[in-house]
Amino acid sequence: MKISAQEEYGLRCLVQLANLNAGESLTLPQIAEREGISTANAGKLMWLLNKAGFVNSTRGTKGGYFLARPAGDIYLNEIIKVLDEDVLSSHCDSYTGVMDKCVHTGDCGIRPVIVGLHEIVENALSRITLASLVGSESSVDAMFHKIQGIHRTIEPQGI
């Protein structure tokens, strides 16, 4: 279970845009340079993010990319879903081995764990906005642990 290259770089490009002041924009070469990737690759990523509605662009001289919505209104789970093509809904169609359908039809002991894991990740990401990734590593770290709160196994009290 890992972050794909597309998720990583796509997210990083968006953070660059989140750093901008109102009215500013970044060109593909600028984005590419700031993230250490090729201009062509930045172009592909921004194309995806544009299609998905996270960024807008203007062409021509003085053109560039900028966020389509305030960074505080964009949650990481939405971003990841686009960059990773929402794989949860197709899980059981993807891992069918050499068969047409997964052998575990009907009753499957693995599925609740896979689904549950994805829920946990989704839940964690849905609490974080792009805006909160702007800042120093220590401040983002503090934000993350504060937002995720204290996760422990507790029995509901008095329910």
Added chain:
Amino acid sequence: MKISAQEEYGLRCLVQLANLNAGESLTLPQIAEREGISTANAGKLMWLLNKAGFVNSTRGTKGGYFLARPAGDIYLNEIIKVLDEDVLSSHCDSYTGVMDKCVHTGDCGIRPVIVGLHEIVENALSRITLASLVGSESSVDAMFHKIQGIHRTIEPQGI
């Protein structure tokens, strides 16, 4: 962020072995058939799991695979780490774009989120044993939600 094929099938093969009674074992063709994968693929997976110490094997007629430890002593985080090659520790070396090193040296706003996510997943998996994946889907689902407990963002009380 998704489960890889190796994680999925490897885990499923182990669950098959967890279903056995003491003294029983399964051959590669048997494992392959029960999971709907090819014998060659099952062979590769079991080789990995054998190297990692999760299973033992005996060769020759009446040979086969069986768990090296009780299913109740094997936690999913250990399994996933082997099947996915513990990618967290090498994250910043993997996503360097066209550069030799990641441009975000020293201070990185993405890293705490990546690390935090992996911690959350690791934490969830470290509470689940192979043994608890044996059973019906509904029972495994109930186990999962009970073990993960109630996750909410709560402020520490009186600390």
Added chain:
DNA sequence: GCAAATCATTACTTTTTGGTCAAGATTAAG
């Protein structure tokens, strides 16, 4: 000891993902 069944290991092929290239379209500036 021999044959059959089985695992072990490495090399190879296929598929998927990641990344690049090139031609086209749009815009701003002069």
Added chain:
DNA sequence: CTTAATCTTGACCAAAAAGTAATGATTTGC
């Protein structure tokens, strides 16, 4: 209107992951 800068798009190439095949080693049963 022309040019230069920029995004857009689809085709293409490369790298990584997944899966297959083939050969070798070990064990059991006769």
